[in-house]
Amino acid sequence: MSTQTVPQLLRQQLAILAESDQRIDGRGRWEMREIDLEVGCLYNAEGSAKVTWGDTVIYAGVKFEIRTPYDDRPAQGSLMCGSELRPVAHRKYDPGPPSPESIELGRVVDRGIRESGCIDMANLCIVPGEKVWMVVIDIHVLSDGGNLFDAAGLAAIAALRNATVPAARFDVGEDYQLPVSLTPIMTTFTRVGGRLVYDANEEEELGGDERVSVTLGDTGAMHSMQKGLKGTFTPPELAEILDVAAEHCKNLRELVDSKVN
Amino acid sequence: MGGYGDVKLLNDDGSRLDGRAIDEMRPVEIRAGVLPVADGSAYVKHGLNEAIVAVYGPMEAHPRRIQLQDQAVLDVRYNMAPFSTSDRIRPGFNRRSREISKVTAEALSSVVLVERYPRSKIRVEIEILSAEAGTRCVGITAAAVALADAGIPMRDLLVGVAAGKVEDTVVLDLDKAEDNYGQADLPMGIMPATGEIAFMQMDGDLSMDELNTAVEYCFKGAADIYELQKAALKDRYNGGDSQ
Numbered sequence: 001m002s003t004q005t006v007p008q009l010l011r012q013q014l015a016i017l018a019e020s021d022q023r024i025d026g027r028g029r030w031e032m033r034e035i036d037l038e039v040g041c042l043y044n045a046e047g048s049a050k051v052t053w054g055d056t057v058i059y060a061g062v063k064f065e066i067r068t069p070y071d072d073r074p075a076q077g078s079l080m081c082g083s084e085l086r087p088v089a090h091r092k093y094d095p096g097p098p099s100p101e102s103i104e105l106g107r108v109v110d111r112g113i114r115e116s117g118c119i120d121m122a123n124l125c126i127v128p129g130e131k132v133w134m135v136v137i138d139i140h141v142l143s144d145g146g147n148l149f150d151a152a153g154l155a156a157i158a159a160l161r162n163a164t165v166p167a168a169r170f171d172v173g174e175d176y177q178l179p180v181s182l183t184p185i186m187t188t189f190t191r192v193g194g195r196l197v198y199d200a201n202e203e204e205e206l207g208g209d210e211r212v213s214v215t216l217g218d219t220g221a222m223h224s225m226q227k228g229l230k231g232t233f234t235p236p237e238l239a240e241i242l243d244v245a246a247e248h249c250k251n252l253r254e255l256v257d258s259k260v261n
Numbered sequence: 262m263g264g265y266g267d268v269k270l271l272n273d274d275g276s277r278l279d280g281r282a283i284d285e286m287r288p289v290e291i292r293a294g295v296l297p298v299a300d301g302s303a304y305v306k307h308g309l310n311e312a313i314v315a316v317y318g319p320m321e322a323h324p325r326r327i328q329l330q331d332q333a334v335l336d337v338r339y340n341m342a343p344f345s346t347s348d349r350i351r352p353g354f355n356r357r358s359r360e361i362s363k364v365t366a367e368a369l370s371s372v373v374l375v376e377r378y379p380r381s382k383i384r385v386e387i388e389i390l391s392a393e394a395g396t397r398c399v400g401i402t403a404a405a406v407a408l409a410d411a412g413i414p415m416r417d418l419l420v421g422v423a424a425g426k427v428e429d430t431v432v433l434d435l436d437k438a439e440d441n442y443g444q445a446d447l448p449m450g451i452m453p454a455t456g457e458i459a460f461m462q463m464d465g466d467l468s469m470d471e472l473n474t475a476v477e478y479c480f481k482g483a484a485d486i487y488e489l490q491k492a493a494l495k496d497r498y499n500g501g502d503s504q
Binding site for chain 1 (some may be wrong): 266275295296297300307311314315317318320338340342343344345346347348349352353382384386388391392393481
């Protein structure tokens with residue numbers, strides 16, 4: 001894909017569509033693409049989920065490792081969430097060490113989960129000062145059809161809620177379901193044709209500007225926000241998307257609830 | 262091959278621990294066209310192994326020093342997802358994945374009509390989602406279907422299949438225990454229509470007679486997988502009635 005000509009023509013088209021309140025794939029401004037969520041789909045992962053979100057396909061897998069705790073938190077486990085934008089996901093991705101884009105994706109998802117407090121780190125202690133669990137969530141993007149952030153966030157929390165702590169395999173007791181008390185959900189808005197829309201697809205991202213991601217917890221509290229890419233937005237715009245976000249988060253949380261026990 | 266002789270791998274009636282006959286494969290499931298943004302893609306589940314392959318191209322070969330004047334370069338990456346094994350794998354390339362990528366690229370280059378696309382590159386991304394012995398074979402089986410799905414001309418499909426030896430008996434398609442504690446492992450890439458071998462590795466201990474039996478088993482297994490590959494490709498175009 002040429003780096004200049006195509007986005008310029010696309011930007012013009014997106015701007016024309018936006019003037020008459022239209023989107024390039026016929027959706028409404030706040031409308032979501034079709035989603036499919038599967039949980040427990042990976043044999044060797046202790047928790048897993050596959051999200052198909054429009055043309056985006058993402059797997060998340062949860063693994064556990066035993067670590068010595070940090071000195072200042074001897075009775076607390078830890079959490080790590082990473083993502084890989086491997087070349088399998090799109091022809092635009094090159095092989096090599098993790099790109100800034102893939103690091104940002106992993107860290108934004110990580111913050112939404114961590115800061116919601118959905119995992120009580122005290123529950124991950126095995127022997128205080130000696131052994132604690134580290135929960136590792138790996139986000140594996142197989143197809144980038146746009147809005148990786150929301151799809152990755154959904155896959156990560158669904159995989160966590162599906163996870164079993166493999167205590168028997170590590171000889172530290174019996175297996176048990178990982179306690180996850182909340183279901184933080186991320187929603188992302190992208191400026192397309194001059195206005196913010198929800199759930200941008202691949203073309204809208206290519207011809208769009210900044211993105212704003214918000215993660216909301218079960219009570220509606222905000223747990224992470226991230227503005228990315230070039231562009232600016234105003235406080236009234238933020239207030240508007242937060243209202244839309246609340247509605248989508250509620251629906252997506254119900255979807256997760258319906259798939260995990 | 263791990264320490265053999267100390268783990269029982271065959272039942273008293275000669276069957277295997279998972280109940281299979283010695284020349285019986287694990288169940289195989291193949292689907293073509295599973296990834297929306299790739300030019301071609303395939304999913305293969307073989308026993309508990311799961312692989313997804315995306316193909317991009319043919320495209321201009323970058324960087325230019327990798328270009329070949331008279332043929333296309335196959336840029337193959339075999340990668341195990343961090344959650345694909347019981348102990349998490351640290352992301353990124355390692356010596357094992359580099360070697361498998363190299364020999365897989367060479368095997369696929371023997372099947373694809375690379376001379377049709379001088380100075381270009383075809384990217385083949387093999388992602389192992391779940392590993393339970395035999396992932397390189399599953400990757401090859403899936404890569405061939407993904408290349409065909411991308412419309413890239415080939416002399417034949419390529420089937421990845423392995424035979425091996427457990428308790429002095431040659432068996433088809435080692436599972437994890439047999440791979441870990443068996444006496445030999447022979448993964449092959451077979452072109453079933455032409456009867457050629459495009460990929461072969463082996464480690465362990467095999468006599469000439471055992472090798473002949475193992476190769477025979479591999480060809481037998483490849484013939485079965487070949488039918489599933491063709492059915493998956495036909496399914497892409499007729500709404501799912503071939504399987």
